Amino acid sequence: MSTKLEQHIDPLLIPILEKVSDPEIPVLSIMDMGVVRSAYVKNDIVNITITPTYSGCPAMDVMGDDIINAFEDVGKKAKVALVLSPAWTTDWITPRGRKALEEYGIAAPLEAEADKEALLGGKKVVKCTNCGSSNTKLVSQFGSTACKALFQCEDCLEPFDYFKCLK
């Protein structure tokens, strides 16, 4: 979590930023996702930098527009810039964000090593978001969006998304 410290976010802006969510995972605010890298006010303009989860993530443009709109709603003008470095990692998802993912039916990312084994079918470590069983299998390394893989529970048979670990 050390990289968190590099964020420079004006605490007064947080309540507004928390209202903006990932359009593809509506339960996750951009703050909980860890994509907001800086936020400050200068000369009456709110300057925000965000970092993409994946290079081609189509949600980034929408998030940028949503941020501008959220500030417009409270009478503020905002500018959004994209930064690539340091590269986003799933470690930046907050504990609250992980909980929201699980409740929404998306298994939260594991550690990189566990992830490798799970994705290669070596170990059964990804828990079913429906019944909690660890008796699950990988159906597809790639899922409905760039950040997810598709799993299925062998006990309750429910298919579910897994948020891939990215480090």
Add this chain to the structure above:
Amino acid sequence: MKKENLKQYIYGIADNVLILGQRLSELCGHGPSLETDIACTNIALDLLGQTRSYYQYVAQLFDEDKTEDDIAFLRTERQYKNVLLVEQPNTHFGYVIVRQFFFDVFHLQLLQQLQNSTDETLSAIAKKAIKEVSYHKRFSSDWIKRLGDGTEESHQKVQEAVNDLWRFTDELFHMTEDDIATLESGVGIDVRVLKDKYYQQVKEILQEATLDIPETSWFQKGGKQGIHSEHMGYLLSDLQYMQRTYPDMKW
């Protein structure tokens, strides 16, 4: 290093990614199974995202009035500097996987070097892309093994693709004038030094997949100089159609 060297150098890297991304996009809705269809288009999405980062950088550096779209859609065939490998058609799924595998092994090595570039933007793009490309390589390596060590038919088909595409691998390690100029200034990397490790890695996985390693010593080149194969024209006519037909159109 002149500015033009840097521009051409970035094209050399970015055009590979764009053209392979375009080839994979052609599979959208046409993959052999739902999972592989989604996988190929997900990989395409990553590659097109990386392309955008490179082209946005070029646009910002050199042409104030040009955008990433001008670079992607409005150049002529000889202005694209991608290697011949990535423009080869999707003939059958064996070709898709072998082309991907041959490129992924190289791509990951290239990015691992490029992250040490003295150019901060290129280094940042590389660091970001490494995470994505490691995943691509895992996918394509797995499929090489699954097809090679699969049924008689899958083995024969993937072997055919290996034999056919092998001749495009050597070009990955050729240095252009722009590569040399950027290498001297610490921005570019030396792809020649990657070659031994590349073939070692590729051969290990082919052997594990029970596939024969081609013995040909004749290799095809030209893409890096803008001299492309016949397939490139067709690919570009697809890629550029909308911008050529409706200039300046927007989504």
